[in-house]
Structures are given as structure tokens and as C-alpha cells.
Amino acid sequence: MGSGLLLPHTRISGLESPLMAFAVAPEIQGVSTPRGETAQFLCLLLSPAESATAHTVAIAGVAKLLLDPEWKAKALACADGAALKELF
DSSP states (O other): OBTTEEOOEEEETTOOSOEEEEEEOSOOTTOOOTTOOOOOEEEEEEEETTOHHHHHHHHHHHHHHHTOHHHHHHHHHOSSHHHHHHHO
């Protein structure tokens, strides 16, 4: 997707709202990106199959965060999951 983001995602029938797992690392090894960027962010997104809008809004929200260099620096500096969760 760009900005060092890996974004495996799917839509699931019957799911009420999007669910996301987000991980940050200095470098996610063993993964190549189309643009040759270092993968540092992994977002697993599950969205309701019945709502293309919910899926698009969730992806757009993550993309907006990653376009902010200050947010990215804060995310990479997080010491634990609780600190990362606070950024959202």
C-alpha cells in the first residue's frame, strides 16, 4: 500500500463492524514491498462483507495516519501495545 504498510484484508459475511490488528516494528523482515520500502507497519483488517463503505473508511483511516510523519515516528517509538493503542 505504501508508507511501509502491509495490509492484508478481507471482508467477512455477518461481521458487525471492522476489526483491526496493528503491529509496528523497525523492520518486518522477509517481506518485499512493490516500491522497495522497508515494511514497518502491519495492519490486519477484517470488515463486514455487507458494507463496502466500512471497509473503505477503515483503510482510509489507516492510510491517513501513515501519511503523517509525526504519527509514524510516534508509532515507531511506542514501547508497548498500550502506547500504540493510545495513538489511535
